[in-house]
Amino acid sequence: MTRLKLVLAYDGRPYAGWQVQPGKDTVQSVVEEALTRILKGRQVRIHGSGRTDTGVHALGQVAHFDVPDGIHMPAAIWRRSLNAYLPLGIRVMDCAVAAPGFHSRIDAVGKTYRYRLFMGEVLPPLEAGIATHHPKPLDDQKLAEACAALEGTHNFAGFAAFRGNEDGTEDTVRTLRSVRPVWEGDFLTITWHGTGFLYKMVRLLTAAVLRVGAGREPLSWLTDLLHRQVPGKCQHVAPADGLYLVGVDYPESTIAPHDTDDSRPASR
C-alpha cells in the first residue's frame, strides 16, 4: 500500500474550512471529490494535519491518503492529475510518497501560521478577505513586547476555544518557539511558530497582542491571562481573513527514502 503526503495551498474565502461537513463546500471534501474522479468513483479519505476554520487560508497544509490497491501512478502524476481536477483556488504544491505509517496530524512536530493586517485607511480591493483591516494606530514597541511575552512554554487555556466538553482535562500547554511581527509599509504580518496550536489560539492571541499594541489593555492583562494569575479567557478573536497556515513541520524521516517516482527507471 502506498501512502502519499500532499502539501496543499488554498484560498479559504469560498470554503467552510478544511473539514468535511454535510451540505457545505470544504477543502477536504473538494480534494476527496477530485480523488474520486481520478479513481473513477472509488472513495478515498484524506487526513489533514489539522482543521482550518471557515475563510482561513493555507500556503502549506499537509494531508495524507492511501492509494487504493491496484493503482500505480507516480507522485508527480498524482500532483498534476489532482491539480487538473481541483479548482484554481486549491492547489497541490507538492506530492511525495510518505514513509510507512506516516500520519499528517500525529507526526506533526510544529506549525507555522501567519496573520496579515492592513493598517492603512482604505483596504485595497485585492486584499479583501486575505488581510484583516485594522486602521487603528499601533505602538510598535508595545506590540513587540506583547509578542515576545508569549514566546516559550505556557498554559494557553486563556487563549483557546473548545469544541466539545470543557472539563479541564484537555492539555492546554503549548510552546511558542517564536512570535515575529514584521512591518512592511501599511502591512503588519505576525508569524507564529510553535509546537502546536489550540482551537482558535492564533486568532485569540492575535486579537490580544493588537489590544496591547493599540494601548487598549496593558501588557499585564495579557501576561496575567497567560500565567493563569486570573481566571477567564481573552474575549476577543481576530477575523479569519488574515490567517494563513504556512507550513507543518515533521521529523526528517516522513518521506520515503526512495521517493518512488515510478516513471524513473527502477534500479532495484
Next chain:
Amino acid sequence: MTRLKLVLAYDGRPYAGWQVQPGKDTVQSVVEEALTRILKGRQVRIHGSGRTDTGVHALGQVAHFDVPDGIHMPAAIWRRSLNAYLPLGIRVMDCAVAAPGFHSRIDAVGKTYRYRLFMGEVLPPLEAGIATHHPKPLDDQKLAEACAALEGTHNFAGFAAFRGNEDGTEDTVRTLRSVRPVWEGDFLTITWHGTGFLYKMVRLLTAAVLRVGAGREPLSWLTDLLHRQVPGKCQHVAPADGLYLVGVDYPESTIAPHDTDDSRPASR
C-alpha cells in the same frame, strides 16, 4: 456645480469590465448604483478615463461625476459614503473636487498599466485571476530587448483591436514612454507607461514580448509589425487576469486649488 474626481481601485474578477452594459455587473454600474443610493434615488452618470475589459483590475482608475445641485457634502465624506455602499472589491481610494471643466478621459495625458506573470510550475491559489500563469522558460535578455524596442513613438496599428469600423481612419500612433520588465522570484511584472493605449494594446504587446522572450519569434517579427514593414496584426493576446490599470496622469491643474472640504472651517 461641483465636479468630483474619484480614484478607484477594483478587483476585476467579478465584473464584465468598466463600462455599463445591460444585464451585466460592471464597475461603472456598481459605482453609479452606490451614488444613486447615497442620493436617495437620483441617477448620476460617472465618466471614466477609459474602459477596462472583463477581468482587468485597477489600482488607480480615474472617474468624474457632477454632484447634483442642492447636495453639499465634503469630498472626504463622499469617499467614505461611497465606500460604505460599495462592495469591498471596489474602493474609492481618493476623492477630490476637480477643477472646473475637468474631464477624466479628455484631460488624461498618460496612463500606466502593469502586467503580472507567475513563471513557476504551480500557480498559488491566491494568485488565481490576479496573475497570468506562464510556466515557460523566458530569456531575460530577449524579453528586455523586445520591451526596449517598443519604447518611443510608433504606429501601433499591428497591436490594436478595433471595436467598430476598421476603416483605417483611427489614429493609431501612440508614445510608450517606458516598458519595464522586473523579475522578483517567480514573478515577472511588466510596467507600461505611455501617452495613451489603443484597445487591447497592452495585452497584445505583452503577448508579443513574451513570444520573443520565449524564443518563439525573433525580435524582427516584433519590429516588422511595429514599423509596419509587414501588414497584419499580432494574433496573440495575453489574458485579462494579469492586467492592472495602475494610474492616469493629468496636468497639475485638474484639482481645484482650494479642495473644498466643507467640514474644515471656511476662511472666505
